Amino acid sequence: PKPTYRHDYRPPAYRVRHTELRFDLEPGATRVRARLHVERHPERQAGEPLVLDGEQLLLTSIAIDGQALAEAEYALSDTGLTVLRPPERFLLDTEVEISPRENTALEGLYLSNGMYCTQCEAEGFRRITYYPDRPDVMATFSTTVVGDKATLPVLLSNGNPVERGELPDGRHFVTWDDPFPKPSYLFALVAGDLQKVEDRFTTMSGRDVTLQIWVEKANLGKTDHAMASLKRAMQWDEQTYGREYDLDLFMIVAVDDFNMGAMENKGLNIFNTAAVLTHPHTATDATFQRVEGIVAHEYFHNWSGNRVTCRDWFQLSLKEGFTVFRDQCFSADVNSAPVKRIEDVAFFRTAQFAEDAGPTAHPVRPDHYIEIGNFYTLTIYEKGAEVVRMLCNLVGWEAFRRGSDLYFERFDGQAVTIEDFVDCMAEASGLDLSQFMLWYSQAGTPEIDAHGEYDYANAEYRLTLRQRTPATPDQPEKLALHIPIRMGLVGTKSGRDLALTLDGKPLDRDGVIHLREAEQTFVFTDVPEAPVPSLLRGFSAPVQLRFPYGREDLAFLLANDSDGFNRWDAGQRLAMLALDDLIAAHRNGVEKVMDPRVVEAFRALLERGSKDKAVMAEMLTLPSEAYIAEQQPLVDVEAIHAARTFVEQSLAAALSDDFLRLYEENRSDIPYAPTPEQIGQRSLKNVALSYLMAIEDEQAVALAHQQFEADHNMTDVRHALTLLVHSSRDDLADPALRAFGEKWAHEPLVMDQWFAIQVTRPQTDALERVRYLMGHPAFSLKNPNRVRALVGTFANQNRINFHRTDGEGYRLLTDVVIELNRLNPEIAARLVTPLTRWQRFDEPRQELMKGELERIRAEKLSPNVYEVIEKALA
Ligand code: B3K
Ligand code: ZN
Numbered sequence: 001p002k003p004t005y006r007h008d009y010r011p012p013a014y015r016v017r018h019t020e021l022r023f024d025l026e027p028g029a030t031r032v033r034a035r036l037h038v039e040r041h042p043e044r045q046a047g048e049p050l051v052l053d054g055e056q057l058l059l060t061s062i063a064i065d066g067q068a069l070a071e072a073e074y075a076l077s078d079t080g081l082t083v084l085r086p087p088e089r090f091l092l093d094t095e096v097e098i099s100p101r102e103n104t105a106l107e108g109l110y111l112s113n114g115m116y117c118t119q120c121e122a123e124g125f126r127r128i129t130y131y132p133d134r135p136d137v138m139a140t141f142s143t144t145v146v147g148d149k150a151t152l153p154v155l156l157s158n159g160n161p162v163e164r165g166e167l168p169d170g171r172h173f174v175t176w177d178d179p180f181p182k183p184s185y186l187f188a189l190v191a192g193d194l195q196k197v198e199d200r201f202t203t204m205s206g207r208d209v210t211l212q213i214w215v216e217k218a219n220l221g222k223t224d225h226a227m228a229s230l231k232r233a234m235q236w237d238e239q240t241y242g243r244e245y246d247l248d249l250f251m252i253v254a255v256d257d258f259n260m261g262a263m264e265n266k267g268l269n270i271f272n273t274a275a276v277l278t279h280p281h282t283a284t285d286a287t288f289q290r291v292e293g294i295v296a297h298e299y300f301h302n303w304s305g306n307r308v309t310c311r312d313w314f315q316l317s318l319k320e321g322f323t324v325f326r327d328q329c330f331s332a333d334v335n336s337a338p339v340k341r342i343e344d345v346a347f348f349r350t351a352q353f354a355e356d357a358g359p360t361a362h363p364v365r366p367d368h369y370i371e372i373g374n375f376y377t378l379t380i381y382e383k384g385a386e387v388v389r390m391l392c393n394l395v396g397w398e399a400f401r402r403g404s405d406l407y408f409e410r411f412d413g414q415a416v417t418i419e420d421f422v423d424c425m426a427e428a429s430g431l432d433l434s435q436f437m438l439w440y441s442q443a444g445t446p447e448i449d450a451h452g453e454y455d456y457a458n459a460e461y462r463l464t465l466r467q468r469t470p471a472t473p474d475q476p477e478k479l480a481l482h483i484p485i486r487m488g489l490v491g492t493k494s495g496r497d498l499a500l501t502l503d504g505k506p507l508d509r510d511g512v513i514h515l516r517e518a519e520q521t522f523v524f525t526d527v528p529e530a531p532v533p534s535l536l537r538g539f540s541a542p543v544q545l546r547f548p549y550g551r552e553d554l555a556f557l558l559a560n561d562s563d564g565f566n567r568w569d570a571g572q573r574l575a576m577l578a579l580d581d582l583i584a585a586h587r588n589g590v591e592k593v594m595d596p597r598v599v600e601a602f603r604a605l606l607e608r609g610s611k612d613k614a615v616m617a618e619m620l621t622l623p624s625e626a627y628i629a630e631q632q633p634l635v636d637v638e639a640i641h642a643a644r645t646f647v648e649q650s651l652a653a654a655l656s657d658d659f660l661r662l663y664e665e666n667r668s669d670i671p672y673a674p675t676p677e678q679i680g681q682r683s684l685k686n687v688a689l690s691y692l693m694a695i696e697d698e699q700a701v702a703l704a705h706q707q708f709e710a711d712h713n714m715t716d717v718r719h720a721l722t723l724l725v726h727s728s729r730d731d732l733a734d735p736a737l738r739a740f741g742e743k744w745a746h747e748p749l750v751m752d753q754w755f756a757i758q759v760t761r762p763q764t765d766a767l768e769r770v771r772y773l774m775g776h777p778a779f780s781l782k783n784p785n786r787v788r789a790l791v792g793t794f795a796n797q798n799r800i801n802f803h804r805t806d807g808e809g810y811r812l813l814t815d816v817v818i819e820l821n822r823l824n825p826e827i828a829a830r831l832v833t834p835l836t837r838w839q840r841f842d843e844p845r846q847e848l849m850k851g852e853l854e855r856i857r858a859e860k861l862s863p864n865v866y867e868v869i870e871k872a873l874a
Contacts, residue, residue: 021144159180
């Protein structure tokens with residue numbers, strides 16, 4: 001497979017004005033007839049060939065303006081069809097045959113549990129018909145779906161239904177018109193035995209929109225939260241961005257087999273059941289919140305993605321970074337804003353930092369790819385969102401909103417670039433954003449080394465910042481970035497933020513300094529008392545910032561920082577210092593001793609309490625093993641696990657009365673609701689229970705058991721079950737697991753949780769369980785949710801067992817990746833990720849991991865897996 005380069009972009013030679021499709025649905029042989037209204041691009045010469053993409057299609061007829069083409073007039077290959085000398089303007093008719101039943105890659109048209117559905121982004125449409133399958137070709141679509149009326153009573157596509165009728169042989173049809181020009185990646189079709197839940201929304205200009213969520217009958221009771229989230233999102237986008245919905249109908253469909261969370265097809269969003277269905281007894285608080293965020297994300301794409309789309313796939317972050325930023329702000333507004341930020345940053349610093357430091361690191365706007373399906377990454381999505389957030393903070397919300405209005409007005413109906421977006425922001429704010437553009441082209445996580453000095457005699461504080469971005473694959477040298485750093489100086493006497501004067505002027509209200517050079521010193525004057533600096537407040541830039549804080553400084557910030565995010569971060573940094581010592585002790589075989597200052601800081605935190613219980617729960621949560629690993633020069637899996645367990649147990653032993661009180665205070669019998677208050681309360685209670693169970697005394701065991709048996713809601717049941725299953729006592733684990741598994745055998749999404757809980761057990765039998773459960777009737781390698789729950793969870797979240805020194809964890813993952821390379825390359829290429837991070841581990845593990853990567857390389861590989869393996873072994 002050959003790479004595609006960003007610099008090779010050329011506008012298409014031909015445009016498609018209108019696309020007419022007709023599907024005759026049959027599992028093994030679906031007929032697709034396409035009529036494309038084609039015309040030459042005005043800027044391109046006459047007589048150029050028309051290049052259409054097409055894969056795994058059987059062409060049965062082709063004609064131009066009603067005239068069948070002779071064989072010499074076109075050329076067919078594995079990847080497409082070329083019409084050699086087309087006229088200026090013409091109708092192209094093709095007919096192909098495809099097999100949805102054989103489609104296990106879940107790209108294009110496939111069957112999921114008896115229903116037909118599509119996934120076209122990025123390049124799935126070429127598995128449906130011959131087409132210029134690129135986002136800068138935008139056409140209106142008219143789609144007729146024909147199917148068996150008994151088994152496929154519901155036939156859906158984009159836009160509005162305009163005609164329906166009966167056909168011979170028990171078949172029927174519906175025709176859909178989508179009046180908005182769209183690229184092929186936003187096309188969708190769904191057909192099956194589905195039921196709908198309906199609601200309405202009136203837009204700000206008075207359009208009455210019908211909202212429908214389509215599900216299998218058994219899931220009818222699980223759509224309330226998604227529907228409520230959709231209405232909230234529609235209203236939020238009107239109020240916040242002035243964007244309203246543009247069709248009379250908005251549909252969501254839930255499907256079992258889906259590679260991603262969801263897809264923003266125009267007027268017909270298709271969702272993974274895991275990203276849309278909820279019920280208090282089957283879904284946890286985290287799932288409720290995830291559903292809310294994804295429903296909003298896909299809805300927001302209607303403007304940031306659909307009305308204005310990407311010129312080419314290198315611009316993917318144009319729609320994804322902006323839309324993730326929009327959904328993050330939405331979730332922050334309708335829930336606890338500080339907790340949303342803490343959760344997002346904790347995840348980002350673990351997973352995106354790891355991506356940026358590994359062999360698949362790439363810029364927010366890549367320069368080349370082999371398989372675009374491999375670029376739906378944390379860098380494109382989450383780092384892209386951080387870059388948009390920095391833009392918003394740099395220009396201020398008002399200018400950002402003006403820039404956004406300008407962008408949507410100027411480019412409505414077009415396929416554009418990241419420059420087009422940033423130019424609107426520059427124009428609306430009058431700021432020069434040229435240095436800022438480096439955030440889009442440079443890969444890697446910038447590292448900032450900071451140090452400060454207080455000059456008592458002159459009442460000055462000098463802060464020196466040095467930035468450096470490490471080399472990444474094919475980017476050895478990096479330039480200095482424009483990095484906004486929000487900060488404060490907290491007076492050690494007053495415990496308050498001191499007024500900041502920089503260069504004789506008060507620093508702006510937000511307290512942002514701009515680092516633009518490799519090294520810069522900022523001199524703050526009129527600093528009346530010695531301060532502790534609070535840097536990178538709210539995680540104002542996606543960087544790794546180091547400052548030589550002492551433990552007293554961190555305990556002080558944990559207690560006094562006015563920025564909630566940095567209060568949390570101070571606690572994390574404090575825990576990290578203690579963990580570092582314990583990791584060293586473990587490695588050197590020295591007895592571990594708990595740092596009393598950490599215990600005292602936690603005690604003070606527990607005594608102070610907090611209004612926002614969810615924030616409190618976050619503050620009491622230790623950094624994850626994955627985050628700790630990310631902070632180490634070389635990952636010592638056992639030492640990290642031992643150190644973290646030791647800290648948890650030490651805190652539990654020293655503060656068990658406080659945790660017990662916290663648990664009791666936050667118990668509640670009121671009926672479940674996914675409100676921020678209830679969610680915060682449950683998190684805090686469950687954090688307390690985790691600490692209590694860390695020492696597994698009789699009382700803790702009894703509480704966990706009671707909570708499991710009470711069966712009040714899935715959040716509490718799942719948490720209790722996890723603690724029982726992860727405890728050292730199989731007499732607790734086995735019966736609880738059995739009861740849960742039997743009760744939920746008919747609910748695939750709950751069985752996913754049952755799988756995940758077992759395979760994250762720290763006990764040494766975890767790996768054997770994975771192998772055993774792969775034979776469980778509820779498991780299937782063909783369903784991405786099952787694969788993620790069982791194999792993905794094991795490889796990513798059970799670090800001590802996945803990294804077993806006998807290499808069995810690596811072997812297991814490799815076996816699965818090899819199978820999936822044939823069945824579903826997109827999922828295979830994602831699943832292999834942990835093995836690609838081999839550089840981070842000790843020699844023997846490196847050898848084992850590379851050996852497994854070589855075993856994969858020896859297979860006949862899909863482009864997806866090929867690209868990842870080549871990078872990992874480069
Ligand atoms: N745009 C889709 C991504 C689908 C890509 C699959 N290869 C989901 C989203 O970001 O909303
Ligand atoms: Zn998206």
